[in-house]
Every structure is written in structure tokens, then in C-alpha cells.
Amino acid sequence: MEAKTKDLWVFVETNEDGSAKNVGIELLTPGKMMAEKQGGTLTAVVIGHHTDAAVHAVATHGAARILVVDGPEYAHYTTDAYTIALCALVEKYGPTSMLIGATNKGRDLGPRVSCRLKGGLTADCTALDIDPDDGKVAWTRPAFGGNLMATIKCPNNFPQIGTVRPGVFKKCEETEASAEVIREEIHVDAKDIRTQVLEVIRDMNEEKVDLEGAEIIVSGGRGVGGPDGFAPIRELAAALGATVGASRAAVDSGWISHAHQVGQTGKTVGPKLYIACGISGAIQHLAGMSGADTIVAVNRDPEAPIFDVADYGIVGDLFEALPVLTEEIRRARA
């Protein structure tokens, strides 16, 4: 596809109530910088149903133009309907580049759209820039478990598309809305939607876990043995005023929610102190926490790789060590 404009698009995913997902608003921040460098208009694309709240949110966070597709067929995300709508918009307006939040839906939509537009897609980016020489996007993403940061360019295809990790960029300050709003009617035939949504169960007690901003993190891994094994982790965390983190193995086992995951595919953290308990220290875990000022490890296995990156380690049973440590800390802080 040819780019008809120099515009940069941010796809803004909507919630069922018509509000915008955070990551869409976050992406307007780098989007603005990139659109300026590319000399185009920062355009937000909002697809959903009853989307006024989302449109208002993007208008007050830096979007200069907003393309809105609103209709009952978009009330709940389906790959087919959203792909048809987004591709129709791209074909009509021809943006030069497009950012999509790397949520599960974004990760579903991005490849489907790029495939239809016969272009590449850089997934799960953690940094974005514009190459000053040719105005193309330089997409940076981790590879090989975080062993490597790769910077990738899409030289000849348009739009250049990438998905970007939630939480990497911060929302900008709210401003007066001055965006031009364009509404597009795109209808999708029911027969073109090949998956039927039978039921949706929402998790209302979604935990808010601020790992990125935490000064101290106490994390548990498979070594805690089960959901109850997080109790001594939580107690130590409470004594320290720390946030609870986890390895992916503990999350995949269903012992703790994904919001606690640290690592390549979880949160990247930079606390003053990181205490890893019952975590072996796989490269993908280290990718998320090796920026901590001080790393402490408690692990039964003296050979565990976590000790290679630890400042201080205890080779022993976390169920023995943590309660004693928690007592010591409580006493010191009393």
C-alpha cells in the first residue's frame, strides 16, 4: 500500500462501556512526537459502540483528528469486524504509520490488519523513534528472552505498523479538546463475523498493582508452591511497605494475577530493592528486574541462576527464612 499522507495513527481500543483503554491514551504521547517528526497529523482511531467517552478522552490528550466508527457490530470486539473496519479506514486515508496497544485484542488485530495490507508488523515494542534520515519509524523490541534489544524498520511498506506494550509511555496532561472529529459509517455483515461471542465474564476485582513505581518489591515464584505460598511473601512485603511481584510460572499456575508479573512479558521494574523468593532467575524474569539497585535472592538451590545477579543471597527454604526476616524487619521498624 502507498501512504497518502504523513499522518500517524493511534488505534484506541474501547471498553464495553464506550470508554478508552489506557494504553490508547498513553500512545498519544509518543504519537505526538512521532507525528511532529514525520510532519503529519496525529490521528486517533476509535472503534466501538457508544464511544463518546473514548472520543472525549482522546480529544483531551493530544489527538488532532479523530476517526470514529461507532455501531452495534463493534460493541464487543471480534477479529473480523474490527479488521474490516480498520482496513477500510487505512485504505481510504492512507496513514504512514500506526501504533496499536499490545493488549490481547491489539495483538490479535495488528497481525490480521498488517496481513491484509500485505505489510510487516513489529510486535510488543518498548521504545519508538523516527529515523531522522528517512522519517521512518525505528521500532525497538526485546528478543531472545530480553538478551537482546532489536531495532527494526519497515522500509517500503505502508502503513508501518507496530504494537506497543501498555505502561511504557505515560499519558500526557489533559488539555482543551480541539480535535476534528470525523465519523465513518462502516457496516459489517453478520455473516462475515465467523466467531460468535457466547458469553463474557468480567473480572470486576481487577487488582491495581503499581510495580513500576514501587521502591521495594518482594516477588514469589514457583518455589512458593501454591496460592497460599504467597502468604509469607505478602507479610514480608507488608512489613517493608513493598509491592508483591511474581514470576510467570506462578502467574501461569493461577496462583496470583498477571498484574503482578515481572519480566520480559510482564512489568519492567526498577526498585531500590528487589527480593526474589523461590524464583530460579530465568533470563525472561531477569529482563524485567535487572535494573533494580539491589537484588536479594532466597532460593533452596545453590546453583540457581538468580544468585549470579544477586547482591545478597540466602540458600535456604523461603518458608523458614521469610517469617524470621519479617519479624526482624517489624522489630527494626517498630
Place this chain on the structure above:
Amino acid sequence: MKIIVCCKIVPNEEEIRVLPDRSLDLSATPWKISQYDLNALESGRQLAAETKGSVTALSVGGPSALDSTKIRKDVLSRGADDLKLVIDDSHSFSDSLETAKALAGALKNCGAFDVVLCGMGSSDLYLQETGIQTGALLGLPSINNVTAIRPAGEGLLEVERTLEEEVETLEVTLPAVLSVSSEINVPSVPAMREIMRAGKKPVAVLDDLGALDGASLEMLEQLAPEQQERRQEVIEGDGDEAVEALAQFLKKECL
């Protein structure tokens, strides 16, 4: 039900050497089945057992990975009845769309199938896109982050898909491409009997790649992140003395 499981053979990321100039040395890195493709193989095995179906494993990669008998046997000991390979060096770096084209081309040569199962994302690059693009190229529906699969009558599957804040139950018409989440199951360790049988199962090398148009992406730079020096003071034992020493360290250095 005829099931095809796509598995990628990847360098074992735990054994990659980072060189002083922050580049990677993969020359001595052993190959393994991509971690989360083990979940796809396990799902395939379970679905085949429920539907009295069969599982074909499919992999695209270079000769150093796919010529290995050890790797082939490893795949075949995990529930696949046979293995199909597309061996081509040019796939080591292209873009996911090129890989998807090779997979789609191979799938057209696999005869009729009901469902293609992919992992959530590969251990090495983890783009999480190849399965979805393969579905798009074949004109089939695709669903990512699948956390449960249930047969739902002729030509249909009921699929659970877990998102950040919600769990969807979807009905999908077959054939379809499903990317299963790493939470969907705990891959079983192959029994001795399965390992013995694996060596006797058929392996076919497909040569028809379909026409590839060349990658649309280009690598600008690859560097390992900088690492901090660590003190590595390690104490053996979880007795009170050891823990007290740790508490002292924390009080002095961190709190």
C-alpha cells in the same frame, strides 16, 4: 478431528552467550522446542483424545534445527502422530508474514484439517503474530490467547479466550487457527513408551514453500542490554543467624 500443531524450533535462550561488545553468540546454543509450543502440543493431544482424532506436527526452520533426530523425536514423543517439516535456511530472519506464508503453504499440502494450534508466542522472538497471520493468509478465522477448547458439534468448537479483564466464550466455525495461552495446560512429560515410539513415527519433508516476496522489515541494530555488576554475597542456610545477617544487610544498605 484432524489437528495440526505448529511448533517452532528455537535456540535455548538460557545458553546464549553475550559477548563483550554486547552482541550475541548463538553458535554453540542447542536447539529446543519453543517453550509455549509444548502447550499447543499438549492441547492437540487432549483434543485428539477427546475427538478420536489425529495430530500432525508442523515446523518451518533451517537445517541445523530440523535435521536433528533428537529434536524430531522430541516433537513426536509429545502426542504428534507424524511430523511435517519445511527446511529452508532463508527463514532464519525474514518477518513473521514470510514465516506465516511458509506455514500456510505447508498447510495447503497437509490435506484437509479441522484445526491448527499454535503456541502463544515463540520463546526466542515472541511476536505472537505468526499464527494469526497464517489464519489470515488461509482465509480462516483465528483466535489468540485461548485458555480452553471444547468440541461443540459438527464443524464447531467452543473456545474460551482470556483477556486482561474478561473471559470470553466464543463459538468458532472450523477450520480455524487457535493460538493457545501458556496457562491452558501443564504439558505432560513424555513417558518412556512415547519416547520409544517416537523414532518409528513418519517424518515428511515438504519442499513446496509457496512464493515468498521477501521481508518487509529490516534489522537496524541488535544489542544486549547493559548489565550491572552485582556483589554476589551468598550465605548457605536459612537458620536464624543467616536471616539475621540478611536483615542487617537490608537495614544498612536499603532501608
